[in-house]
Amino acid sequence: MKAKFLTQLEHFFDPEHKKTKHYANELKTVLGKLKKKERELAEALEQTTDQELAKLYQTEFEIIRIQRKKGLDILQAIRKDRQQNR
Amino acid sequence: MQKLFLILGIPLLSIGFWLSHEFKGIAAGVAIFLFGMLSLEQGFKAFTGGTLERILQKTTDTRIKSLGFGIVATTLMQSSSLVSIITISFLSAGLLDLASGIGIIFGANLGTSTGAWLIAGFGLKVDIAAYALPMLVFGILFIFQTRKKLKGVGFILTGLGFLFLGIDYMKDNFERIKDTIDLVEFAMPGIKGLLIYTAVGIAATVVMQSSHATMVLIITALAAQQITYENALALAVGSNIGTTITAIIGAFGANIDGKRLAWAHLIFNFFTGIVTLLFIPYFVVSVDWISDKIGINPSDYTLKLAVFHTLFNFAGIALLFPFIGYMVVFLQRFIKERKISIFMPKYLNSSAVEFPETMNESIRLETLHLYDNAIYVILRTFGLSRRDLQDNGQLLHTLMNQENPAEYDIENAYEKRIKGIYSAIIAFISRASFSPEHTPTAKLYWLRDANRHIVEAIKNTKHLQNNWLHFATSRYRYARDEYHKIAYQIALLIKQIDEFMKNIEADELPFVSLDALKTKIEEDDQLITRSIETLIRENKITPETGSSLINDSAYMFSIKTNLVKAAETLFLHNTHHLEPEHNLALNEAEIKTVVETLNP
Numbered sequence: 001m002k003a004k005f006l007t008q009l010e011h012f013f014d015p016e017h018k019k020t021k022h023y024a025n026e027l028k029t030v031l032g033k034l035k036k037k038e039r040e041l042a043e044a045l046e047q048t049t050d051q052e053l054a055k056l057y058q059t060e061f062e063i064i065r066i067q068r069k070k071g072l073d074i075l076q077a078i079r080k081d082r083q084q085n086r
Numbered sequence: 087m088q089k090l091f092l093i094l095g096i097p098l099l100s101i102g103f104w105l106s107h108e109f110k111g112i113a114a115g116v117a118i119f120l121f122g123m124l125s126l127e128q129g130f131k132a133f134t135g136g137t138l139e140r141i142l143q144k145t146t147d148t149r150i151k152s153l154g155f156g157i158v159a160t161t162l163m164q165s166s167s168l169v170s171i172i173t174i175s176f177l178s179a180g181l182l183d184l185a186s187g188i189g190i191i192f193g194a195n196l197g198t199s200t201g202a203w204l205i206a207g208f209g210l211k212v213d214i215a216a217y218a219l220p221m222l223v224f225g226i227l228f229i230f231q232t233r234k235k236l237k238g239v240g241f242i243l244t245g246l247g248f249l250f251l252g253i254d255y256m257k258d259n260f261e262r263i264k265d266t267i268d269l270v271e272f273a274m275p276g277i278k279g280l281l282i283y284t285a286v287g288i289a290a291t292v293v294m295q296s297s298h299a300t301m302v303l304i305i306t307a308l309a310a311q312q313i314t315y316e317n318a319l320a321l322a323v324g325s326n327i328g329t330t331i332t333a334i335i336g337a338f339g340a341n342i343d344g345k346r347l348a349w350a351h352l353i354f355n356f357f358t359g360i361v362t363l364l365f366i367p368y369f370v371v372s373v374d375w376i377s378d379k380i381g382i383n384p385s386d387y388t389l390k391l392a393v394f395h396t397l398f399n400f401a402g403i404a405l406l407f408p409f410i411g412y413m414v415v416f417l418q419r420f421i422k423e424r425k426i427s428i429f430m431p432k433y434l435n436s437s438a439v440e441f442p443e444t445m446n447e448s449i450r451l452e453t454l455h456l457y458d459n460a461i462y463v464i465l466r467t468f469g470l471s472r473r474d475l476q477d478n479g480q481l482l483h484t485l486m487n488q489e490n491p492a493e494y495d496i497e498n499a500y501e502k503r504i505k506g507i508y509s510a511i512i513a514f515i516s517r518a519s520f521s522p523e524h525t526p527t528a529k530l531y532w533l534r535d536a537n538r539h540i541v542e543a544i545k546n547t548k549h550l551q552n553n554w555l556h557f558a559t560s561r562y563r564y565a566r567d568e569y570h571k572i573a574y575q576i577a578l579l580i581k582q583i584d585e586f587m588k589n590i591e592a593d594e595l596p597f598v599s600l601d602a603l604k605t606k607i608e609e610d611d612q613l614i615t616r617s618i619e620t621l622i623r624e625n626k627i628t629p630e631t632g633s634s635l636i637n638d639s640a641y642m643f644s645i646k647t648n649l650v651k652a653a654e655t656l657f658l659h660n661t662h663h664l665e666p667e668h669n670l671a672l673n674e675a676e677i678k679t680v681v682e683t684l685n686p
Contacts, residue, residue, distance in 0.1 A: 027666040033594055034670075055684075056602070062680045063601045067670040074669065 024078050031071045038064045111259030112303075119252025119299050123164075125225075126245030130163050132238025142182075149410060152186040153403070156193020164201055164249075164298065166194040166329065170351065174344040184343050184414050188350045192403050192410075195326070195354065199396040201298050202322075205253060205305050206388035215254035221247030253302055260310035275316065280363060283317040287324020297329035301395070305388050315387045319366065322395050327359040346417040353413065358402030369398060429459060429503045431510040449533045452511050453540070454656055459503040460540045461580055464547050464645070466494045468554065468573040475581040485558075485570050485577075493555055496548045504544055511537050536655035539648040546648070550641040553634050564626040568618065568635050572642045575610055579603070579646045583653045590657055597671045600658065601680075603650055604672070608681045611643045 041061045048054050103110040145155040160169050173182065173190045182190075221243045228240025274282055291300045301322065308318045330352040362369060373394045374384070382389045406413070433451040465471055469488045474481050515534050550572070557569040582603055590596055615636065622632040658668070672680070 023665065030666045030670065034598075037595055037598070058684060059602050059605050059680065060598055062683055063598055063605065063672060064595075066672060066676050066680065067598065067601070070670050071666065074666070 020078060020082075024075060027071055027075055027078075031068060031075070034064050034068045034071065038068065108259045108262045111262070112256050115252045115255030115257075115259065116299055116303065117252070118248050118255060119302060122245045122248025122250075122252055123298065124245070125241050125248060126164065129238045129241030129243075129245055132234050132241065146182060146186045146190065149185060149189045149407075152189030153193040153407065156190040156195075157197040158193075159190075160194040160197025161200045164198075164204075166198040166297070169194045169197070170347075174347055177343040177347060184346055184350075184417065185410050187343070187347045188354075188410050188413060189407075191347060191351050192354060192407060195358075195399045196396065196403060198297060198329075199392070199399050202301050202305060202392035202395045203389075205302050206309075206392045215251060218247045218250035218254065221250070253306065256302060256306040257309065260306045260312055275314075279317055280320045280366065283320035284324040284327070284359070284363065287321035287326075288328035289324075290321075291325045291328025292331045297325045300325035300328070305391060308391060309388050315390070318387070318391050319370070319394055320363075322391060323359045323362050323398065326395075326399070327355050330355045342421065342423040346414075346421050349417055349421060350413055354402060354406055357406060358398060361401065361405065362398040369394060369401075373397060428501065428506045431455070431507050431514075434510055434514045446529050446533070449511060449514060449530070450656060452507065452514075453533055453536050453652075456504065456507045456511065456537060456540055457652055457656060459507065460544050463494075463496060463499045463503055463544055465577065465580065466499070467496055467547050467551050468577065469494075470573075470577055475577060475584070478578070478581075481577055481581075482570075482574055485573050488558060494551070496544070496551055500544060500548075504541065508537060508541055532655045536652040539652040539655075543645045543648040543652070546641040546644045550638050550645070553638050557631075557634075562627065562631070564621050565631045565635065568614070568621070568627075569638070571614065572638060575614075576642055576645055579607070579649060582606075583649060586653065587657050595667075596658060597667045600650070600654055601672045601677065604647075604677050605680050605684075607643065607646045607650065608677050609685065610646075611639065612681065612685070614639045614642075 038061065041057050041064065045054060045057045045061065048057065099113060102113065142155065146152045156169060160166050163169060170191065173187050173194075177184065177187045225240045225242075225244030225247055228236050228243060231237055231240065287300060287304075290303065291297050304313070304318050304321045304325070307313045308315065313321070330348070334348045334352065373390055376393050376397065377384065377386075377390050380393075382393065431452050432455055433448040435448070461472070465474070468485065469492070470481070470484060474484045512534070515530055554569055554573065557565050558573070560566045560569075586593075586596070586599055586603065589599075593599055618627075618632050618635045618639065621627045622629055627635070654671075
């Protein structure tokens with residue numbers, strides 16, 4: 001209990017740790033937006049009959065898929081790093 | 087002016103040809119003579135780009151040497167116009183100063199008088215047409231050679247052949263005209279005659295654009311006793327003044343020193359002409375005395391005219407040569423370079439350097455200014471304006487219906503709209519980078535790169551322009567369509583960037599939109615390459631056209647990529663968007679993966 005408190009205190013005064021945490025939170029927000037958009041695009045893709053529009057949705061869908069994967073990888077790396085430092 | 091001559095000249099000449107067979111012969115003689123001069127000039131041009139320049143450089147380092155060069159070069163080439171043009175080009179290239187240029191022009195005036203000697207002493211006494219014909223035959227043989235220098239020799243021989251043939255025509259027809267009309271009836275003695283015939287000499291040279299041709303006409307008419315000796319002298323003075331029109335017309339396209347040189351030419355010839363007219367009785371006496379001393383028959387008026395021509399040009403040089411320095415000062419003071427209105431930076435001022443944020447923002451706004459100017463230049467190159475972007479159908483219609491796209495002077499546009507601003511931004515960034523107030527930030531480097539991308543896009547547009555102008559109205563449908571496609575895609579991307587910029591505040595995920603633009607660029611590039619390959623395979627375009635298209639589609643790709651990269655910095659890197667968004671944007675390899683997934 002005491003050790004956990006000390007670690008938390010240490011993190012509180014460590015600017016680098018604060019920065020990483022802030023970054024991870026922002027990343028989560030962006031990933032949330034991306035996931036929402038991905039879902040919307042999937043629905044739009046199912047409904048549209050316009051081929052040109054479908055192509056546009058498909059492109060954005062692919063881009064979001066890769067961006068999300070990249071984001072999740074970064075988030076995982078941050079978590080791993082945090083666990084190792086504990 | 088030239089159009090007016092054409093409109094008036096054709097009917098007047100036609101009436102003349104209909105009325106007089108001899109007039110037709112004389113006019114044909116002048117035409118052949120002028121054609122010969124053009125050919126001679128063409129021939130000498132083959133020797134420029136090395137030999138001629140080397141000689142010019144070595145022989146014009148002092149004013150006296152320049153004068154000598156002018157005399158010798160014009161005597162050899164028998165064309166003061168060619169010597170003037172070479173001199174102007176040397177002045178423009180900075181290889182010659184204005185004083186040396188003026189020295190050459192003075193010398194060229196004396197050198198051109200040797201033409202009168204050749205015609206009066208050789209052309210009228212020998213059957214030069216006999217030399218003309220073999221010269222033409224040998225000349226043509228040389229012209230058909232592939233080596234540039236041999237071709238040059240061919241043009242010189244052909245030129246001389248035509249010159250001789252032209253002189254012969256004029257000589258023959260003046261002889262014949264004697265039997266029908268007596269032009270001497272129009273002779274005018276006294277001051278009135280002097281002034282009128284000087285004006286006629288000026289007019290004839292302005293129309294023919296060659297004092298040489300006028301001199302030949304005067305000498306042949308004098309030999310056939312169709313004009314009086316006194317009037318011939320006035321005509322010669324007039325032709326000397328009229329010849330400056332060629333230099334003045336030539337200087338329209340020249341730089342400021344070329345223009346000053348043309349004015350120096352005009353001052354010299356005008357001054358010499360006025361002095362000669364004022365002191366003409368003394369010149370006549372001097373000509374008689376010189377002619378007597380060198381053994382010219384007192385009744386040989388043609389040779390005496392040649393003496394007169396040389397004498398008054400020599401007098402002009404003697405009077406003006408010591409004042410070349412003053413002439414240079416006068417010309418530099420009164421003919422000033424007109425400064426072209428260049429676009430200046432709007433947002434860069436020294437107070438902005440005080441704080442990093444104001445500095446970054448002022449550079450960003452200035453880069454945006456540069457971006458706007460660059461878009462203007464790119465669209466104008468394809469005959470478009472921002473208004474054409476409003477409707478895709480209209481855009482395509484405007485592109486396809488350009489009957490004769492005018493060549494937009496992109497070089498000048500770069501100087502005027504881009505260079506000044508770009509240089510100011512770079513200077514500002516460099517100043518900021520070394521400022522003790524703040525260390526250079528990543529934003530500063532991004533902005534510098536954005537500027538580089540904008541300039542790069544302009545340079546690629548310039549490369550694309552040549553073939554665009556060639557193929558946009560080509561009768562080869564497939565090549566034409568591909569070039570229209572290239573221009574359309576560039577314009578469309580500009581429109582998409584505009585829309586992206588407009589909606590950026592409302593766009594929750596602008597980096598996705600930007601990546602979508604990048605993917606589209608990559609996809610279009612692959613599609614156009616495939617389309618070109620198909621056209622070559624199906625023999626719808628030649629492999630040569632295909633290779634031009636492939637190069638130009640690469641330029642298109644580069645223009646589009648550079649514009650998107652600039653837009654990325656301008657509209658995203660400097661805004662409040664979250665840092666992870668930047669990190670999630672796709673790199674080139676990932677964009678390629680998306681394209682491959684979408685187009686298996």
